[in-house]
Amino acid sequence: MDALKAGLVLFVACLLQLSVLTEYEAFRSASIVLVALLSIALLRGSVFGAVAGFATGLLLDTATLGTLGVTSLLMTLAGFWIGRYGETTARDRFHAPYLSVAVVTLLYAFGQLLLQFMLGQPAPAGAAVHALPGALLLNLLLTLPVYALARRLFPPAELGDRVREVRLLG
């Protein structure tokens, strides 16, 4: 069920990215797909994040006729890493989604540049660096609603268990 919900959320995020965000130059550096993926990975773990990232990347590359695998590779690694972060240290921490999005936005931009460079395609580092502050800001703004939605759709179920660990006496 989680896989179906994640698929639907990421599919809609891809459509929004392709149809809305890229229409406006000001929002082009934002990535609602990346934010949605990281939110889901944070809540559902590393393997789930990696698989979701791979599928999402493949979808984006297919829709834009990009080099297949490039976005998949980056999103697989992003989903896995943030999923692992969620599994190990970031359970229920308020700053976790924001920190994850900020760090991955930076690494994703540099990873994309590196891959473009290795494939012999234009990799204007100046433009990428110039766009980074905007990308960071927009992605962090998107994190608030997207993570809230992801949290509703993928509730961290261990919270209920944890309450039962404390018994009040007297």
Add this chain to the structure above:
Amino acid sequence: MPRNRTVRIAVLGSSVQRAAPYGFPSGRSSAIKRRIVVGCLVLLSLVLITVSFRSSALDGVQGVGATVLRPFEIAADRVTRPFRDTVGWFQGLVNAKDENAKLKAQVAQLQQQQIQYASALEENVQLRADLNYQAPPKVADFGKVNAEVVANPQSVIEDTITIWAGSSNGVENGDVVVEPTGNPDGTGALIGTVTRVTNDVSRVTLLTDNESAVTATDLSDPSVIGSVRPGSGSSLILDRVPKQPAVRVGDTIITAGSLGQGPLKSLYPRGIPIGTVTSQSNNDANLFQNIAVQPFVDLSSIQSVIVLTPKKSD
């Protein structure tokens, strides 16, 4: 004296069993399983990159995938269109007054020019016929495929768009892409060239891409021949133009067609407008003029395009 106070003691885990971990299905997985899954996905991505980059074996699959996605993208576009139109309407409203005044002045100027051009055109046609003059191909010599833009550039380092027209519509690699306008021939300024084609979808590399270069000339001085290349940001530069004759600010730059130097003919028909010269300077360190060109088209947000396809000679 004992304190009369109720004490609430929290006893952690005294008689309560910790619930089994739940919520991270992958948390139960062993580290080996996790690594295998991620390793396989990374390997698969690398294989896809290699195959996709080195051959066209996956183009068909990718084309089918893009075609399958098309109805969803159209639906998303229709759902979001009213919101975008609203934003566009407000944006237009802000600039409307200034733009109206500029356009009125421009219309008056163009009316004068149009009369002169109509006369010159008539004379030109007559002289060409008399001389049996062999000219480079023009836009009118090409077929036109109108196409909607599926996706604008996905990031600041990408200068490509995806359009809804492919080989089934007669589009081929290298075809020239222009903007649609209300002109009699329907075509406007240059956008780029088709660099990847599937059955229903194509990828267009924009003028601002680092690998783009277009042989161009100055509309008011055809002896100026250079190469339009990407500049900083959304601007272009007209490169390799000798210091004489000097290009003037405000001049219109158009495609030169096959008048370019070298054995290879230009892909572009002659006369497609590219942009306006915004600055021109010379310095001793450069053999050529430094010419900045502002493209006519806002390449950051394109809604639809026209692909110029070569007419098949029967």
